Amino acid sequence: MEVHYHDYLQLDKILNAQFPESDRHHLPAHDEMLFIVIHQAYELWFKQLHHEADSVVTILSKPALNDNSPELQTVVHRLNRCVTILRVLVHQIDIMETMTPMDFLDFRDMLRPASGFQSWQFKELEAKLGLKFEQRHGKEYYTAQLRKEHVAVIKKAEGNKSLLQFINSWLERMPFLKAGADTSFWDHYKKIYGDSLAEAEKNNLAAFDDIFYGQPSAADRSLSPPACRAALFIMLYRGYPLLQLPFQLLNALLEIDEQLSSWRYRHMNMVHRMIGTRIGTGGSTGKDYLKAAADKHYIFREIAQLNSFLIERRKLPALPAEIEKQLGFGLV
Numbered sequence: 470m471e472v473h474y475h476d477y478l479q480l481d482k483i484l485n486a487q488f489p490e491s492d493r494h495h496l497p498a499h500d501e502m503l504f505i506v507i508h509q510a511y512e513l514w515f516k517q518l519h520h521e522a523d524s525v526v527t528i529l530s531k532p533a534l535n536d537n538s539p540e541l542q543t544v545v546h547r548l549n550r551c552v553t554i555l556r557v558l559v560h561q562i563d564i565m566e567t568m569t570p571m572d573f574l575d576f577r578d579m580l581r582p583a584s585g586f587q588s589w590q591f592k593e594l595e596a597k598l599g600l601k602f603e604q605r606h607g608k609e610y611y612t613a614q615l616r617k618e619h620v621a622v623i624k625k626a627e628g629n630k631s632l633l634q635f636i637n638s639w640l641e642r643m644p645f646l647k648a649g650a651d652t653s654f655w656d657h658y659k660k661i662y663g664d665s666l667a668e669a670e671k672n673n674l675a676a677f678d679d680i681f682y683g684q685p686s687a688a689d690r691s692l693s694p695p696a697c698r699a700a701l702f703i704m705l706y707r708g709y710p711l712l713q714l715p716f717q718l719l720n721a722l723l724e725i726d727e728q729l730s731s732w733r734y735r736h737m738n739m740v741h742r743m744i745g746t747r748i749g750t751g752g753s754t755g756k757d758y759l760k761a762a763a764d765k766h767y768i769f770r771e772i773a774q775l776n777s778f779l780i781e782r783r784k785l786p787a788l789p790a791e792i793e794k795q796l797g798f799g800l801v
């Protein structure tokens with residue numbers, strides 16, 4: 470049978486899936502249609518983000534990903550697609566904000582206790598990317614409003630190895646300056662870094678030791694010291710051909726966090742404008758809950774933190790000739 474646009478896209482289902490509560494109550498509220506459609510659009514994009522994240526995890530879960538292979542390019546390409554989708558999600562709030570607080574009040578009470586708080590796809594995505602249960606604001610609370618089967622989905626994602634943990638394994642496999650090798654490079658680096666610190670920043674040296682040489686099992690950390698050394702090395706020497714894609718990968722993760730955070734802040738401000746200091750339909754403290762989650766839920770914060778340990782480019786230690794050769798295009 471010929472494929473037809475209408476069937477292929479299952480438009481019968483999608484276009485017949487909007488049932489305003491205000492219609493059911495015979496209290497017409499024009500803007501409820503917008504409210505439903507925009508949430509559905511978000512959920513579809515969340516689905517696509519899962520599709521991309523799953524594919525990236527599948528590639529990274531291979532025991533030996535060659536940084537010189539097309540696979541790493543695919544990872545970077547798909548993560549950048551996630552960034553672009555997230556940018557659109559941030560902008561969609563503009564459309565939501567064409568609804569005024571009075572328009573919202575026309576149907577808001579009919580929604581209780583439904584809330585975006587019950588978006589299991591959103592929470593599953595956070596977990597899949599690497600947000601741990603221990604790092605969540607309110608701990609158990611975040612699943613309090615979910616159905617049992619949706620809690621199970623999120624717990625499963627939390628139990629699986631996350632994207633951030635796969636990134637950790639990938640970084641640990643980086644072949645340059647591995648543990649046990651000559652430590653003189655990092656000793657030298659630490660000295661230059663220490664000399665670059667202002668008096669009030671000298672504590673950073675203790676943090677340096679902790680992050681790059683501390684105990685790898687710290688419960689609140691996903692990146693081990695060898696992985697952090699590899700990531701810093703990539704950031705510092707990203708100009709070398711072999712490190713360009715790895716650098717783009719790390720950068721894409723930071724961009725994902727930044728876009729997620731932009732979304733959280735825009736959503737929070739919209740909520741404040743829409744309902745002021747009233748509690749949410751999901752029963753949370755509303756804006757205060759959202760602010761705490763926005764402040765806490767940075768997923769790739771350990772990568773962002775590494776930027777505190779950079780030094781000026783002109784002070785970078787010259788690399789041993791052997792490593793420099795490996796990082797180039799293989800010229801003799």
Ligand code: HEM
Pocket residue numbers: 507508511512565573584585586587588591611736739740743744748749750751752753754755756758759762
């Ligand atoms: C008039 C528009 C909106 C209002 C007033 C609003 C309000 C709220 C409030 C108060 C919360 C906190 C939980 C609660 O007590 O309900 C919340 C959470 C949430 N909302 Fe919205 N929301 C709106 C639009 C949206 C849209 C369009 C989305 C897109 C999917 C969305 C997704 C979420 C998500 C994912 C959470 C959970 C955030 C987290 O736990 O960190 N919201 N919303």
